[in-house]
Amino acid sequence: MSKELSYLEAIREALAEEMRRDPKVFVLGEDVGPYGGAFGATQGLHEEFGDMRVLDTPISESAIVGISIGAALRGYRPVAEMQFADFISCGFDQIVNQAATLRYRYGGRASVPIVVRAPSGGNVGGGLYHSQNPEAWFIHRPGLKVVAPSTAYDAKGLLKAAIRDDNPVVYFEHKYLYRRAKGPVPAGDEVVPLGVAATRREGDDVTLVTYGAMVTPSLEAADRLSKEGVEVEVIDLRTLLPFDKEAIFRSLEKTSRVLIVHEDVKTLGIGAELSAVIMEERFDRLDAPVMRVTSPDTHPPFSHVLEAFNLPNTDKITDALRRLAAY
Amino acid sequence: MPPIKRTKFKLSPEQLLEMFYWLKLIRAFDERLSVLVKQGRVRSGVYTGVGQEAIIVGTCFGLRKEDYICPLHRDLGSFLMKGVEARVMMAQMFAKRTGLSKGRDSALHSGVSELGIFGNTSMLGANLPVAAGLALTFKMEKADHVVIAYFGEGASNTGDFHEALNFAGVQQLPVIFICENNQYAYSVPIEKSMAIDDVADRARGYGFDGVAINGNDVLAVYQATLGALKRARGGDGPTLIECKTYRWHGHSEHDKAFYRTDEELAMWKSRDPIPTFTTYLRARHVLDDKTLNDTESRVAATIDDAVEFAINSADPSPQDAISDLYA
Known part of the structure; x- marks a missing residue:
């Protein structure tokens, strides 16, 4: 843990490292491709991994999550980006009814290893639909895991742990911290375990x-x-x-x-x-x-x-x- | 993209008799379930597809093990054709521990990944984005497998339908969308929920072809599916096949279906897919009295065994209510 990264760079590094480590990891969402994401979280990934692993999607949040679930059922580990956490309401049903319940209703014979990244939080002048903190909606749903890092170190380590976790994880990354939080990040294969304060x-x-x-x-x-x-x-x-x-x-x-x-x-x-x-x-x-x-x-x-x-x-x-x- | 053409096919007498067996088995399974609900042995969650069997048989008959299906709530027969034992499906309907979901949910809310069966939620149309995700993985792997996704004409009005078909069209995914247009979304007739006559027309809006066919003619369904399978396996993308049909029972077994006339029901019963196919088989000397009796005995034995297995199976243990939430 020598170098220092911003919270946003830490997220990008976690994505890139996990995609290099495991060919089953891919990212999808609106503007995540050559543009690199509305906040730049996926910058450079399209160049390195190509169209099929850094997948630009239509404005279809429900489909973005549903597609992720389908891919996860075939052994992939999709990381879906909601452009803003506020928009996650459009993908709500697929998260809370499809992904969260699947293992339970399949009798424990399958799991849904997806990560839904959701840039959340205010203090950025975003107004009603670019500032929300919808984490409690998902804490109320058994079958999900919900993560909210506060440092660059955790942003990277928790995202890596979320990608490797076999359950659906909603990962709330705080927009105010993207460029303001800076610090060392985990190196190599180190992750920050889920569920530990x-x-x-x-x-x-x-x-x-x-x-x-x-x-x-x-x-x-x-x-x-x-x-x-x-x-x-x-x-x-x-x-x-x-x-x-x-x-x-x-x-x-x-x-x-x-x-x-x-x-x-x-x-x-x-x-x-x-x-x-x-x-x-x-x-x-x-x-x-x-x-x-x-x-x-x-x-x-x-x-x-x-x-x-x-x-x-x-x-x-x-x-x-x-x-x-x-x- | 090549237009949909009539695909030539040849089925052996054995294959035709196998189709006949499936039609009879699926009909008998649903009709037995209907009786079991009236007897109070099955609590609820029974949405039969009586009258619609030709769609399942015609679409599933040409599938490979690796192909995936995403059934809707009336498609119990597709689970059987894809390899789930009748006794397991019956136990699922009885909410027994030996069912697919260990008693956690009824009907078709469970799946079997190894057999290529996805189990949807009660949110109709929510299986379609998942189907697109499954098909996306086939495209990523350059595999020539196909996903068949079923939905009703009612579900074609959901956002998930449009998001999924749009994405499938953009990505040219190997997915076949099968519309079971049975004229009613619960009680609402098609003219009150759509301003067009054919769901098939919606495909054009997403850049691929749709075709409306007689869903009560098992060979017509098989033929249309073969053509769509060929396109999908060859990388020519999705197809929508709208199968016009009718459900004989109410939406669920508790629905008296007072919203439709006796005359309408009688008219559709005169188009029963099973006698139609029986006449065809007899005219070609594929089916005689002995084969018919043998088939019916085999069907009755399978259903009786399934019911006996379900009745004799243990209930779930109370603790199953809170397990299998996380991997």
Whole structure:
């Protein structure tokens, strides 16, 4: 892990390496071919791997996923790109009804090793249909795995693990991080295992659980609290389904307090589930109610003023941490 | 692209009698299921194809083991012709552990990859993008295998239909789209769901040929399929074959089908594919009384054995409700 890459370059490198390693891996989606993808994630791949392994498709999200499922049933490992995570609703049925249920209704005799890459998240001025965080829709569907990296290292390592996984994986890559997150990446055959959280900062007073683009403001808020004598442990979930319950519980043993931070809206976001699980299984370890900092229950607006109002940030997280520490 | 031509074919007496056997077996299987529903032995999920058997027999008869089928909910017979034992299909309908899905879902929501059978969801038309994905892999491998994808005229109004046919046309995939036009989408007659007379016309919009044929004539279906198979295997891309037919029963066994007249049903029953084919075979001295009796005894023995096997099979274990979700 010598060289440093951006989050976006890390995704590209994961795709290229997996395609070189396994001839059954191919990518498909809108503009992924010679153009290299709307964000450039597949740049250079068409040149190296050709038309049939870097497949430009019509604007047909449902077919993109359905085609991936068909190919997966014949032993391929397709990586489908949704141009924006917002558009995944057009492929929803194929993901939640076709892919997620297939192994179950086949009596365990088949699996669907597809990855659906979905550029998600706001703070990029994208407005209602270029900023969404639809991860909770998929966390609600048994049979899927859901991934959301926060660093270049994980962007590469988790994508490689997702491609090698035998189950359908929805991989949410945060657009805000594409060029802002930079760092070392795994080398060679190393992957970041699915289902394992990372502790980004250790602390004994409050546990903060988050993922994706919310990790950085969470760490900034934790640094502020540290100056006030409160040590916050920051857990980056990395995989949202299945989420690493034990990592949260281990931290809770020390802290007795949990704050959940996500960019997705509050009602039935993953914070609701995490909070319920903590309450059900570790009620006696809590010294305070589980709290959440999330976007309000509204849509991601276009105006900078409106979007800033919605998005969690370092100040909002700091305030919540102070309230939780003082509870 | 060469236009669809009448393909010459020659079937031996043995082959013709095999076709006859399949027609009789598929009819008998569905009719027994219908009785089993009325007896309360099969709970639900029975969507018979009584009256439509010629389509399955005519399309499956010329297939190879490597070819793939993507049946719709009335195509139980295609599972049998592609190699699933009658007793396994019956156990599937009885929701027994010995069925394809271990009791997790009824009807045709399960598949068998080794036999080239895809099992669709209840979302009609959702099998078509998957069919395109399967066919894409045949193209990638430069293999001369073919995918046969079935759908009703009702499903030709879904987005998945148009996305799949468009992609198949663009990529010139080895896939044959078989429309079972049985005049009703549940209760809605074709004139209330389409502004054109023939589903076959829709193929032209995607750059390949469509043909409308008599779906109750097993040899006409076989002949059209042979032509389409030749095109697909030779790299000349997809074909749409619209088979005009009629379902004798309601949409499901619980549907009384009051939306159609007795006269209409009687008219279509006069076009029953089985007596038509019987007359043909007798006129050519392929079928005599003894062969007919032998065939009927063989069919009855197969169905009786299947029902006995299903009844004697164990229910799933309760824990099967939560297993086989992930590979």
